[in-house]
Amino acid sequence: ARLRAGALIGEAGELVGTDPAMQAVYKRIGAVAGTPVSVLLTGESGTGKELAARAIHAHSDRSGGPFVAVNCAALPETLLQSELFGHERGAFTGATARRAGRFESAHGGTLFLDEIGEMPPATQVVLLRVLEDHAFERVGGTETGAVDVRVIAATNQDLAARIAEGRFRKDLYYRLNVVSIHLPPLRERPDDLPLLVAHFLQQGGVRKTPSQEAMEALRRYPWPGNVRELRNALARAAVLAPGDAILPGHLPREVLEGTGRPGLSGESGLDRWLDQRIAQAPPEGIHEAVLEALERPLLAKIMALTEGNQVQAARRLGIHRTTLRAKLERYGLAGRGEA
Numbered sequence: 340a341r342l343r344a345g346a347l348i349g350e351a352g353e354l355v356g357t358d359p360a361m362q363a364v365y366k367r368i369g370a371v372a373g374t375p376v377s378v379l380l381t382g383e384s385g386t387g388k389e390l391a392a393r394a395i396h397a398h399s400d401r402s403g404g405p406f407v408a409v410n411c412a413a414l415p416e417t418l419l420q421s422e423l424f425g426h427e428r429g430a431f432t433g434a435t436a437r438r439a440g441r442f443e444s445a446h447g448g449t450l451f452l453d454e455i456g457e458m459p460p461a462t463q464v465v466l467l468r469v470l471e472d473h474a475f476e477r478v479g480g481t482e483t484g485a486v487d488v489r490v491i492a493a494t495n496q497d498l499a500a501r502i503a504e505g506r507f508r509k510d511l512y513y514r515l516n517v518v519s520i521h522l523p524p525l526r527e528r529p530d531d532l533p534l535l536v537a538h539f540l541q542q543g544g545v546r547k548t549p550s551q552e553a554m555e556a557l558r559r560y561p562w563p564g565n566v567r568e569l570r571n572a573l574a575r576a577a578v579l580a581p582g583d584a585i586l587p588g589h590l591p592r593e594v595l596e597g598t599g600r601p602g603l604s605g606e607s608g609l610d611r612w613l614d615q616r617i618a619q620a621p622p623e624g625i626h627e628a629v630l631e632a633l634e635r636p637l638l639a640k641i642m643a644l645t646e647g648n649q650v651q652a653a654r655r656l657g658i659h660r661t662t663l664r665a666k667l668e669r670y671g672l673a674g675r676g677e678a
Contacts, residue, residue: 372398382522385567404448456496
């Protein structure tokens with residue numbers, strides 16, 4: 340991996356941007372990469388958390404070892420422990436042979452645990468023990484094996500709120516969050532948009548450029564799906580544009596409408612919005628993506644209706660005030676009153 344103007348280049352892609360928030364990300368990655376500590380990456384879906392994890396690995400002294408990624412939300416609870424720690428023959432129905440887990444596969448390298456907030460409580464207990472003892476047991480086994488793995492975890496959830504709700508272990512959070520790096524959403528770094536547009540078009544081998552009107556539409560849109568959504572929108576536009584210029588008509592409808600939130604104009608608008616969210620969400624993260632897109636405007640409206648009174652707002656929402664405060668901080672709404 341290496342640094343260049345406006346980009347951190349890793350083994351599987353680039354984090355692109357010159358915004359001060361992105362420069363802070365690059366510096367943090369550079370500072371932590373050469374250390375053995377666990378790292379927690381936070382940020383909305385589509386902000387590039389796995390690219391950041393791969394950059395940390397590529398800059399580290401483990402770069403010659405494997406980089407193994409696991410999506411904790413993609414597997415049912417019954418299979419996640421087997422996937423992580425392996426299993427012995429006969430450990431459960433269908434376990435016809437011993438199988439190594441992802442920890443063993445990542446020995447000498449880096450294990451990336453994506454969507455760590457979705458990890459079931461029972462697996463959290465086992466993971467904490469492995470992180471503390473650097474040893475594991477396969478499911479259905481009694482033999483303890485040593486493992487040398489650096490763990491990088493990522494989440495688009497508010498882990499503090501999940502801890503308050505009893506859904507995530509505080510001791511595991513502290514073990515994973517030795518150093519945290521936040522990946523900013525695209526809407527908070529609008530000056531990076533032209534750089535990203537040029538990067539994705541060049542990356543796809545496309546010699547096309549957006550017209551001024553198309554670029555204005557790209558700037559107006561809040562990009563709820565972040566960099567991932569921008570990349571997909573440009574790939575679509577490049578296919579539809581017959582000439583060298585990408586025109587507004589080649590962009591997705593939601594980009595032309597300039598809003599990343601559903602309108603209140605009836606069921607058809609909601610259907611279109613849901614279609615958009617489903618298309619943008621990761622294959623196993625549709626539920627969370629839809630909730631994220633709705634939650635911020637809902638919280639903002641309730642805080643406005645209650646004139647910033649968090650006690651009243653929490654009561655109207657039917658959630659604990661601690662949970663509300665954590666959510667307000669997550670969405671940058673914490674300044675809307677403390678009463």
